[in-house]
Amino acid sequence: xxxxxxxxxxxxxxxxxxxxxxxxxxxxxxxxxxxxxxxxxxxxxxxxxxxxxxxxxxxxxxxxxxxxxxxxxxxxxxxxxxxxxxxxxxxxxxxxxxxxxxxxxxxxxxxx
Amino acid sequence: xxxxxxxxxxxxxxxxxxxxxxxxxxxxxxxxxxxxxxxxxxxxxxxxxxxxxxxxxxxxxxxxxxxxxxxxxxxxxxxxxxxxxxxxxxxxxxxxxxxxxxxxxxxxxxxxxxxxxxxxx
Numbered sequence: 145x146x147x148x149x150x151x152x153x154x155x156x157x158x159x160x161x162x163x164x165x166x167x168x169x170x171x172x173x174x175x176x177x178x179x180x181x182x183x184x185x186x187x188x189x190x191x192x193x194x195x196x197x198x199x200x201x202x203x204x205x206x207x208x209x210x211x212x213x214x215x216x217x218x219x220x221x222x223x224x225x226x227x228x229x230x231x232x233x234x235x236x237x238x239x240x241x242x243x244x245x246x247x248x249x250x251x252x253x254x255x256x
Numbered sequence: 257x258x259x260x261x262x263x264x265x266x267x268x269x270x271x272x273x274x275x276x277x278x279x280x281x282x283x284x285x286x287x288x289x290x291x292x293x294x295x296x297x298x299x300x301x302x303x304x305x306x307x308x309x310x311x312x313x314x315x316x317x318x319x320x321x322x323x324x325x326x327x328x329x330x331x332x333x334x335x336x337x338x339x340x341x342x343x344x345x346x347x348x349x350x351x352x353x354x355x356x357x358x359x360x361x362x363x364x365x366x367x368x369x370x371x372x373x374x375x376x377x
Contacts, residue, residue, distance in 0.1 A: 146302055179363040188352055188367045189303065200365070232303055234363040243318045245295075245305040245363050 148172060148233055150248035157256045161221040164251045166233030168214050172246050176236040178216040180209055183230040183250075192231075193218060220253075228255045258282035260292075260353045260368035267374050268343050274373060278336040278353030285311055285331045289358030292329065292336040296349040297370075304349075308356065309336060345375045 149167040156162040166178065178196050181189035191200050193209035196216065208219045220227055233248040264276035278292060285292060293308035293316075307327040308316045317325050326339045340347065350372045354364030 177359075177362055179365075188370050190367070191365050194362070194365060234303075236361045236363065241319055243305050243320075244308060244316050244361075245293075247303045247305070249302045 146249035147237065147243075147246035148235065148248040150231075150233060150251045152249065153252045153254065155254040155256055156220075156223045158223055158225065160223045161219060162223055162253065163220075164218045164231050164233075164253070166216045166218070166248045168216070168233075168235060168246075170214060171239045171242070172214075172235040172237040173211065173216055174214040175238060178209065178211050179234045180207075180216075180218045181232045181234065182227075183232065185229070189232060223255055225255050228253055258355055258366045260355060260366060262351060262353045262368045262371040264351075264371060264373070266372060267376065269377050270344055270375060272343050274338075274340045274343050274347070276338045276340075276351055276353075276371065276373075278338070278368065280334050280336070280353070280355065283355065285309075285329055285334070285336070287311055287358065289360045291356035291360065293354045293356060293364060294327070294338045295352045295354055295364070295367075296347075297352070298346075298349040301349075306351075307338060310360065343375045347373070348375045349373060 180193040182192045183189045196211040197209045231251045237246045260280045291310045294306040309327045324341045350370040352370045353368040355366040
């Protein structure tokens with residue numbers, strides 16, 4: 145069972161805007177940055193969003209991140225077939241005796 | 257350009273010790289704040305953080321696996337090694353080596369391609 149909660153699945157049609165939520169707590173999202181990763185089938189996770197809403201070089205501006213309190217969201221606009229992948233949120237966690245980095249359970253995005 | 261590559265056995269027997277090596281380039285593990293860590297992913301399941309070693313040799317472990325894990329670094333060779341004792345079939349997973357930037361207390365930014373380790377007799 146993951147420390148942060150994501151919906152297991154999401155879907156949309158090409159061109160649509162889709163959002164994926166990530167719910168945490170004060171010890172992680174509430175006091176630390178949120179990161180988002182895209183994992184295409186059979187490949188390693190790739191950083192999509194860091195420091196809540198910053199895109200690394202090369203990531204299209206169709207991808208955006210936001211954070212409010214202990215929750216965060218990833219938005220994908222202009223959905224494309226190549227966006228079909230698993231998406232994970234992550235954050236540092238301050239819980240004493242807990243893991244330093246925590247993840248959501250992942251959301252499988254299907255492009256219909 | 258930061259790259260990381262995992263190497264090690266693809267098959268280990270139950271109770272054996274797993275040793276994985278991460279060979280990296282494009283950064284130095286002697287740079288203030290930088291860390292190299294390990295994350296695993298069982299087939300079809302979510303990501304699990306395992307361990308992290310910092311530029312100053314500070315070592316951090318997942319509490320649930322701490323008794324079985326050891327992480328070390330060789331800065332001169334650009335290597336980080338993870339050992340996991342008493343392997344079990346439940347430890348079957350793809351193991352990823354990761355880079356954490358100078359911000360230190362953040363999730364990783366770069367990932368290796370991963371290496372699948374199967375635990376079976």
